[in-house]
Amino acid sequence: MGALVERHQDRIYGLCYRMLGRPEDAADATQDVFVSCMRKLSGFRGDSKFSTWLYRVAVNVCHDTLRKRMRERPAEEEPPEEQGRGGDPASQAAAAADVERGLRQLPEEYRVVLLLHDLQDLPYEEVAQAIGAPLGTVKSRIHRARLALARALGGEPPEGSDPSKFQEAK
Amino acid sequence: MTHPEDLLAEYVDGTLGPEERARVDAHLAGCERCRDEVAAAGLARAAVAALPEVDAPSGIALEVRRRVRGTGRAGGFAMRAGATAAAAAIVGVLVWVGMSGGPDTVGGDAAGEQTSAPAAEGGGRGGADAEDATTAEPAADSPTALTSASAYPKFRVSDTSYDPELLAELAPRLAEEAVAAIDAGFPPTARDFYASFDLRDLDQRAGTAISCVTGTVAPEGIVSPFLIEEAAFRDEPAYLAVFLQGPDADAPYDRVTLVAVSREGCAPLHYAFQKL
Numbered sequence: 157m158g159a160l161v162e163r164h165q166d167r168i169y170g171l172c173y174r175m176l177g178r179p180e181d182a183a184d185a186t187q188d189v190f191v192s193c194m195r196k197l198s199g200f201r202g203d204s205k206f207s208t209w210l211y212r213v214a215v216n217v218c219h220d221t222l223r224k225r226m227r228e229r230p231a232e233e234e235p236p237e238e239q240g241r242g243g244d245p246a247s248q249a250a251a252a253a254d255v256e257r258g259l260r261q262l263p264e265e266y267r268v269v270l271l272l273h274d275l276q277d278l279p280y281e282e283v284a285q286a287i288g289a290p291l292g293t294v295k296s297r298i299h300r301a302r303l304a305l306a307r308a309l310g311g312e313p314p315e316g317s318d319p320s321k322f323q324e325a326k
Numbered sequence: 327m328t329h330p331e332d333l334l335a336e337y338v339d340g341t342l343g344p345e346e347r348a349r350v351d352a353h354l355a356g357c358e359r360c361r362d363e364v365a366a367a368g369l370a371r372a373a374v375a376a377l378p379e380v381d382a383p384s385g386i387a388l389e390v391r392r393r394v395r396g397t398g399r400a401g402g403f404a405m406r407a408g409a410t411a412a413a414a415a416i417v418g419v420l421v422w423v424g425m426s427g428g429p430d431t432v433g434g435d436a437a438g439e440q441t442s443a444p445a446a447e448g449g450g451r452g453g454a455d456a457e458d459a460t461t462a463e464p465a466a467d468s469p470t471a472l473t474s475a476s477a478y479p480k481f482r483v484s485d486t487s488y489d490p491e492l493l494a495e496l497a498p499r500l501a502e503e504a505v506a507a508i509d510a511g512f513p514p515t516a517r518d519f520y521a522s523f524d525l526r527d528l529d530q531r532a533g534t535a536i537s538c539v540t541g542t543v544a545p546e547g548i549v550s551p552f553l554i555e556e557a558a559f560r561d562e563p564a565y566l567a568v569f570l571q572g573p574d575a576d577a578p579y580d581r582v583t584l585v586a587v588s589r590e591g592c593a594p595l596h597y598a599f600q601k602l
Contacts, residue, residue, distance in 0.1 A: 161387035169382035190390040255373045274374040299335040306366035
């Protein structure tokens with residue numbers, strides 16, 4: 157069991173941390189992911205990579221955590237602690253903090269696809285499996301999520317590119 | 327003007343094929359809006375990709391282990407295991423699953439009864455190429471000749487290089503062999519198996535192999551070793567371990583589990599199963 161957790165825990169924790177924004181919540185969620193997987197091995201249908209299944213469980217755990225948080229602490233807004241590896245120049249740390257802040261401003265469904273694809277390098281197909289959405293939806297959602305993040309980061313909003321007016325491919 | 331929104335994410339990634347890329351390039355040449363979007367999306371993508379990695383805090387594995395073992399009867403797969411020792415064995419199998427570096431295909435689904443690929447004629451290359459080796463008993467392809475736990479796991483050597491597809495093909499044949507072996511007297515439950523199994527009965531080569539493949543699975547667990555084959559997986563020297571597995575140590579087996587484990591370091595490589 158230790159090998160399983162150690163192999164995947166940094167990526168799962170990294171996803172949970174950036175989805176949830178708080179180290180303590182991310183640690184709890186990471187535990188929940190592995191415990192859930194171990195109890196539901198028979199639910200692993202084998203039609204995806206095990207790591208993708210793990211991500212799917214993680215996405216669901218994060219979703220449940222965020223939903224629970226909204227019920228319990230709807231008005232609370234806390235910046236996450238910086239957890240980057242040591243040695244970053246101050247400017248890079250500041251840039252990372254800006255990106256973290258921008259990600260937190262995105263809707264959950266945008267944030268998760270960016271984290272899975274652009275940060276964790278999951279291909280589109282695996283992102284689709286992890287979030288349970290059609291491939292076309294994932295591709296269009298990633299593009300719109302990037303545009304939304306670009307706007308949140310303070311970049312020039314592309315003229316005529318209001319992401320909300322795009323229809324997701326099905 | 328129709329904007330190729332469904333292609334722009336892949337365009338930014340640089341993963342479009344040449345024809346689609348040319349199509350997008352042609353569109354961008356005349357569409358300022360899409361050019362701006364591509365530029366903005368590229369910056370956002372780079373910003374996310376540049377985020378520093380974060381390390382999970384220490385102690386997660388320990389806490390997960392405590393929770394799994396402490397609530398072994400709580401539900402799902404663990405509940406069916408029915409005992410802490412059994413849960414530990416399941417965890418061991420999970421370790422193999424988790425360590426799979428490849429496609430991690432499980433040859434069968436939770437509700438179904440067959441692998442995703444049909445059994446190859448004659449059982450696939452694994453059976454065809456295998457040759458008997460230093461097993462406690464001969465006749466690696468004749469499980470019905472071996473009717474006690476002391477005759478198992480069968481051990482054989484082959485030059486087969488397995489891959490996920492081949493394991494998926496092999497699984498149904500092994501399930502048939504397992505059923506035949508059980509009919510012929512193979513101990514019907516893991517508890518029965520381990521009542522008469524002694525690792526010291528195996529010769530050194532087979533003992534080394536089974537020690538490697540069992541790894542974190544306690545011998546008292548719910549998986550009974552059925553076959554160990556010294557072979558390769560994707561050209562990497564590996565053991566193919568085949569276990570019979572039931573929902574708990576006292577229940578009849580309900581699946582055959584195949585695990586490929588590297589011979590160097592005993593790292594799990596792939597996992598598959600077939601319902602009996």
